[in-house]
Amino acid sequence: MxxxxxxxxxxxxxxxxxxxxxxxxxxxxxxxxxxxxxxxxxxxxxxxxxxxxEPERDLAAVAAVGGRFVCPGDREWPSQLDDLGDARPVGLWVRGRPDLRLWALRSVAVVGARACTPYGAHMAATLGAGLAERGWVVVSGAAFGVDGAAHRGVLAVGGATAAVLACGVDVPYPRGHAELLGRVVRQGLVIAELPPGAHPTRSRFVLRNRVIAALTRGTVVVEAEYRSGSLVTARQAQRLGRFAMGVPGPVTSGLSAGVHELLRGEGVLVTDASEVAELIGDIGDLAPERRGPVLPRDRLDAAAAKVLDALPYHGLAHPRDLARAAGTSTDETLGRLYELHSLGFVEREGDGWRLTRPAPRNGDARRGGP
Structure with missing residues (x-):
């Protein structure tokens, strides 16, 4: 009504x-x-x-497809939807066996462009699968593009996913995702604010996004243009005190322009499921430390590294000159040179020291000739 x-x-x-x-x-x-x-x-x-x-007709219609109606005050009602105030749904029509309230307690939204790039589809599927493997329920809108890729990523690893529709739960929309929605019903939840048989409109898609934002702990936007409905979801999440996250893309791509604008504001940059889980999860849900490869030089102590840095790229150097350049005594420099020699960093020639010459490559050896 x-x-x-x-x-x-x-x-x-x-x-x-x-x-x-x-x-x-x-x-x-x-x-x-x-x-x-x-x-x-x-x-x-x-x-x-x-x-x-006709409430009785609607209840009979949802029961015919194995669904139910959940309203405020029911045990299964997700109380976080109450944060919407007077814009809170009157109730939700639900298909699927899991408990909506319990699933919503540990859920995250993954949304984005319908006409996404292969990069966007890959990132959405990877995020969906990774979050599902970490025990998160992935919520999206079952649309083409990023939404569908996120759902498929979850289903591929046997995880938990929920689709929030802008139509009735018995209406396969978009029609090209009828099979996908069937899989979501069997493995997860399909949710709608509108009664069975209702069809989507432009405004209903926009209003559906507030349910996605309120239902979850945070929203991840994978690809979005400046006027994308996915940004509406993220900004609604921010207004409700949830996390808004974005996956960066090429700065030359218009499909990532909206995401980058979100990240310039209050949005948080994320690149994989572990970073999302660290942000919205509990204590201990930490992403692995990011760093480049450890090089042999990284393992040197500060004094040895100073002596090594003082050696010229070409030619020999005397320990006295190296000591002056490194700011240490001659004896300390000699001790560090022998240490560096044992580690293969330097070579000795008479009274002088040089950096170890790199071994010739096979091609260089062949070019040397007899």
Whole structure:
């Protein structure tokens, strides 16, 4: 009866309760006029919708596809959705066996462009699989592109995923993802704010994003243009106090321009599942330390490294000159030179020392000739 995200109607529902609100909109005894802010034009629109509402029919339709209706106050209701205030869903239609509330407690959204690049699809699938392997429920919108890739990545490793739709849970949209949605129902959850049989509209897609943002601990945007609906999800997550994360892409790609704008603000840059889990997870969910390869020179102590740095690239050097350049005594320098010699860094020629010459490559040896 109510459109998603209708805060005015949500306020009426909060103050009067669902039974009284439906009665006020269906009778003509003046009860509707007691609803604050109700103009005649608006009243007529709500009355038309109320007259067409058939809750029993909707409940029968969702039961026919093995689903259920979950509303505030139910044991399965995710209380984090209450953060939306009067824009909170009236209830959610759910297909799938898992408990919605329990799954939502440890969930993260992965969203992005529909017309994504191969890079975006790869990153979404990799993130989905990696988060699922770490015990996270991956939530997305089942759209083409990044959403579908994230769901498939989770399903490929037998993980947990939930699809939040902008239509009824019995409507396969987009039609090209009918098989994917069937797999999600069998392995996870399909969720919708609209009743069975409802079809999506442009505004419903935008409003669906607030549910994704509120349901999860954080939102990861993989690819998004400046006006992408995925950025709406991330910014809604920020307003609700959730984490907003972005996966960087080429600066020459318009599909990453929106993500980079998010990262210039309050968004957090992430590159893999471990970094996402570290940000939104519990104490101890740490990403591995990032560093380049350890080189033999890295293992030298400070004094030996100074002596090694003092040696010229070409030619010999006397220990006295090296001591002056390294700022150490001659005896200390000699001791470090013998240490460096044992490690293969330097060679001795008479009273002088030089850097060890690199071994000739096979090609160089052949070119030397007899």
């Amino acid at each position: 109510l459109e998603p995200g209708d805060e005015r109607a949500g306020g009426w529902l909060r103050r009067t309760g669902p039974v009284e609100l439906l009665r006020a909109l269906r009778v003509t005894d003046g009860a509707a006029e007691r609803l604050r802010g109700m103009s005649a034009v608006r009243l007529e629109g709500y009355r038309l919708r109320a007259a067409a509402a």
